[in-house]
Amino acid sequence: MQHEQTASELREQTTANGAGTGRRGRRTALLIAGGAALGILAGTVTGYAVQYGRPPTPLPPLAQQKLKAPKALAPDAGTTRETVNANRRHKTDGDISKLLVETPGGAKALGAGYQSLDVFAVGFEQPDKALSSFAEDGVRRIAATAWSQDDRVFVDVRLIQFRDRTGADAYQHAQAELMPRKEYAGNPGVAIPGTPADLGHVWVDSEADQKPGYHPVRGARAIARRGDIVMEIDYFDNRGKVAESDVVDLAKRQLERL
Template sequence: MEAIQTTDTTTDGPEDSVAAVDSGGPPEATPPRTRRTGRTVALIAVAAVLGLVGGTAVGYGVQAQREPTALPALNQPGLAYPKPLPKGGTIEPLSATEDRAVKTNGDLRKLLLPKPAGAKKTDFTDDDGWVTLPEYADDFNHPGRALGYQLESGIRRIAATSWKTGQYRVTEIRLVQYRPSDVLGSRDHAEEQMSYMADDEYAENEGVALKGSANGRFYVFPVKRKAGYLDFYEARAYLSRGDIAVEVFMFDTKKISKKDISSVAERQLGRL
C-alpha cells in the first residue's frame, strides 16, 4: 500500500481551536442597556416583600379551614432500583452486565470490536493492543502541545485495534479512556476532534449524527487525488460514552459509504 499518502489522523488541542475562531471585523453595534435607578429598584423590592407577606397570610387562612389530610405510609415497598428487592430487603450488588464500571475498569482491549472474519493484520497498531501516551501524542500535528493537553484532561490509557479487508481498506479503532475529574475528558476530547472536521482541510464537513450516541458523529470525506498516486478515500467517527472516547478511522482507494463507517462505529458503541 505504498502508493497511498495519508495525513495525520488526529488534530491538536484547544490552542488550535482558538486560532480557528473568526476574528474578522468589529462586532455589530448594539443599543446601550438602560439601568434602573436606585429608587425604582427599592420600590420593586418593597412590593415583592409585601406581596410575599400578603400571600403567605392568605395561604395560612385557607389551610386552617381545611380538613386534615392523611399522610402516606412511611414504608413504600414498590420503590426499588435497579430491580425489585428480594425477600428480607437486602440489596444485592450490581452484576457485571449492570455495572459499566466493571467493564471499563477491566481489560479495555476486550471492549474493542473484534476483527471481521478473514481480515488481515496491519501495522497500524501494536500486537499487544495498547498505545502508549507518547505514541498517541505523536499522531497529532503538534505532539508536545497534544501531550500536555491530554495530561491536563486526565488521560488514563489507550487501547487500539486495526485490520485490513479487501486489497487496501484499513479500519482502525481507538478507545481513549480518562480518569474521573471535574471535567469529562472523554466528551471534551471527542467534541474537540469533531470541531476540526468543519475546517477547510475537510471541506467543511458537518458529518452525520451517529445512531445510539448522544454526541457521536461520522464523516465521509471527498476523494483526494494526486498525480502518480492512487485515489485516497477517508471516513471517520467520533463519540464518547462515560469515561471513554471512541475514534474510528477508515481508509481505502475505493469509495467508502456512510453505511461502511457508521456500522463499525455503532457496533463499537454497542460494546461499551
C-alpha cells in the same frame, strides 16, 4: 480547578490554531508506491507505512496482567440506574482492550493492544502540545486495534479512556468541532443512530486525496463518547470510495461493546 482549565485550554487551542491538537489523518494519509497500501501517520499498532506486508508486531503486555475489579451488581428493580452505572464501571475498569470490536472475517489483523500516550500524540499536528494536554486532562490508557481488507481498506479503532468525563468530554467536542472544516472532512457528517448527535458522529471526507500516479484516497472518521471513554475510528479506502453506512455500522458495533 487545574483539570477544568486544561479542558478549556484544549478548546481554545483548537479554535486558535485551526487544529492545535487536531488529528492530521484527514489530509496526511501516506501513499505507498503503486497505490497498493495506505499508511496512516498515526498508525495505532504497527506503523503501516513501514510494517505493511510484515507480520504484525504485538504490543507489550499490560504491566498489571490481572486487574481486580468489583463484582457486577445483580439487577435490582429499586436501584436500576445505580446498578447499570455500577456494572458499566465494572466493565470499563477492567481490560478495555477486550472491549475492542473484533477484526472482521477475511480482514488482515494488523495488531491489537494498548498504545502509549507519546505514540498516540505523534499523530497530531503539534505532538508536544497534544501530549501535554492529554496528560493534564487525564488520559488513563488507550486500547487500539487495526486491520486491512483487500489491500484497499484500512481501519484504525481506538478507545481512549480518561480519568473522568470532563477530559473525555473536552477531547470529544474539540475533535468534533474540527471535522466539518474544509481541511478535514468538509461537511457536517451524520449522527450515529441511537447516540445523541453531540456525543456520536461520523464524517466521510467530501473530497478524496489525489496525487499523480496514485489511487485516490478517501477517509472517514467516527468519534463518540460514552462515559469516560472516547471512541475514535479512522477509516481509509485507497480507491476513493467510502460507504458512509459501513462506517456508521462499525461505529455502532463498537459502541455496543462499551
